[in-house]
Amino acid sequence: MGGLYPTRHGNGWPDGWLPLLTMSNNALMNFSDEALERIIEIRDQEPGEDEYGLLIEITGVQGLQFGYSLSFVPLDEAEPSDHVERHGDLAVVIPAADTGNMTGARLAMSSNPMTPGLAIDNPNNPSPDIPDFDAGDLTGPIAERVQQVLEHQVNPAIAAHGGQASLVGEENGVVYLQMGGGCQGCGMAAMTLRQGIERILREAIPEIVEIVDITDHQSGENPYYAASHAHSH
Known part of the structure; x- marks a missing residue:
């Protein structure tokens, strides 16, 4: 800042x-x-x-x-x-x-x-405001399309780097993703999420308002992604 x-x-x-x-x-x-x-x-x-x-x-x-x-x-x-x-x-x-x-x-x-x-x-980051999800949050039109894009486009593309992305929930056009995998210290990690996954999702699903990565990047031996909280313009 x-x-x-x-x-x-x-x-x-x-x-x-x-x-x-x-x-x-x-x-x-x-x-x-x-x-x-x-x-x-x-x-x-x-x-x-x-x-x-x-x-x-x-x-x-x-x-x-x-x-x-x-x-x-x-x-x-x-x-x-x-x-x-x-x-x-x-x-x-x-x-x-x-x-x-x-x-x-x-x-x-x-x-x-x-x-x-x-x-x-500041090395400290606030936790995203994550709403409580239930099973219904993964059945809406946007959520269903996000699941399909992740399964058929995103995850095959990042599998070579030991990463994967999964949908935690969607609410009012805000998509919450959970990232996992290895590639610790990989220089393309943050870029992959910001420029790759986000671009693919937004092009495929224009209704997406916001993409939030809820992954805890401070824990685990192989944090894969840098945090992203991207807004559409």
């Missing part, structure tokens, strides 16, 4: 009431030197004598990535439960609810000229 810029933020604690903040010695995130320098430069433009921290919040989900908000907050307005860590001269505030999903994330300057600013590279 790119194009992030921190803004002013306040929580509005009552006058005279200051929360007790604990500075953690265990950093959840890491920062590039360039990003850290840029953030401190922006922070130093804040008015007054208060010490401002960079508040990083997860605001939602965009595809299979988290959305973020970066803002400056006076440290005396942070929540007592917030995780606070220091990177050089910068205090970083992460809400308690987001700490698990921010562990290992890196904040750096975006390398994409179309999205200048700060970018967060």
Whole structure:
């Protein structure tokens, strides 16, 4: 995710009431030197004598990535439960609810000229919102055609790479696929799903609104596919 810029933020604690903040010695995130320098430069433009921290919040989900908000907050307005860590001269505030999903994330300057600013590279991905399926979810016209395309076109094409795709369910044009097989580290894995399976399914079944890969790519000895959450345009 790119194009992030921190803004002013306040929580509005009552006058005279200051929360007790604990500075953690265990950093959840890491920062590039360039990003850290840029953030401190922006922070130093804040008015007054208060010490401002960079508040990083997860605001939602965009595809299979988290959305973020970066803002400056006076440290005396942070929540007592917030995780606070220091990177050089910068205090970083992460809400308690987001700490698990921010562990290992890196904040750096975006390398994409179309999205200048700060970018967060996060190894944690949200789980797809998967509806509860029953047997009826595999009997609709779209589901039946997806089954046929997978059986006769997709799986024969990817079998040589040790992979296979199966339909978990379909709801309102959203197709949920489960990927399996080997070819660990295969360079064409992500491309196969994104450009191969998706293209075949969309060409054969124009009614498809969205394709969601629900495979848990963090587990198993031979994760085959990279996660995909592609939207039609």
